[in-house]
Amino acid sequence: MNKDKRRQILERLRTENPHPKTELNYSSPFELLVAVTLSAQATDVSVNNATDKLFPVANTPAAIAALGVEGLKEYIKTIGLYNNKAINVVALSQILLDKYDGQVPKNREALESLPGVGRKTANVVLNTAFGWLKDNDGRYFIAVDTHIQRLANRTGYAKGKTVEQTEQAIIKNTPNKTEFMFNLHHWFILHGRYVCKARTPDCSSCIINDLCEFKGKTV
Incomplete structure (x- = not known):
């Protein structure tokens, strides 16, 4: 795919x-951190259903830590892998209290050191909660999940066998990064979630159909 096509895709999106915007409900960096941590292998809808009940009761590191693992499980037991997620969220809450004065750190390495927080979660928090485009070393915050991985590879926008390879390919291939990189994550995830779906992409209603290089189009 050439540079002009990529730019047209971004302009149309x-x-x-x-x-x-993210479809996860949150009102603070900590709430977003918790929500994204809970969203691994779960839908945003299921996470929102749980956090809509959890956050009015406990939405700070101190409150989550006080709730404890068993207490937290009662609120998130409808989410997949809730046992491990409860352990991680309580543990990261305690670390935030002990090491960061109860604040979410604005640093990718610090975020990734928290239990249950990987590269994707760290990038989402830094981009969405703090509004950062890139760090001081010039590394862009682009979170690649299964939807973005699929969309980027299927359309030909960026190729990568792993999410990290796709992340780097997206960064390399995106024209005028200052103009497009900040919102690219949201555009791609929403398009992948609702249009360029895994089993049967809805090519007939896709606004980038003529630019997409996918050979298995449904129209």
Whole structure:
């Protein structure tokens, strides 16, 4: 795929959704950190259903730590892998209290050192909660999940066998990064979730159909 096609894809996605947002409900960096941690191998809808009940009761590191693992499980037991997630969320809450004065660190390495927090979660928090495009070393915060991995590879926008390879390919291939990189994660995840779906992509309603290089189009 050439540079002009990639730019047209981004321009169309931007026109359709000029101000994209995460579908996870949150009102603070800590709430987003918890929500994204809970969202691994789970839908945003299931996470929101749980956190809509949890956050009015406990939405700070101190409150989550006080709730404890067993207490937290009662709120998130409808989410997949809730046992391990409860352990991780309580543990990361205690670390935030002990090491960061109860604040979510604005640093990728510090975030990734927290239990249950990987590269994707760290990038989402830094980009979405703090509004950061890249760090001081020039590394962009682009979180690649299964939807973005699929969309980037299927369309030909960026190729990569792993999410990290795809992340680097997206960064390399994106034209005018200052203009597009900040919202690219949201545009791709939403398009992948609702249009370029895994089993049967809805090519007939896709606004980038003519730019996409996928050979298995449904139209």
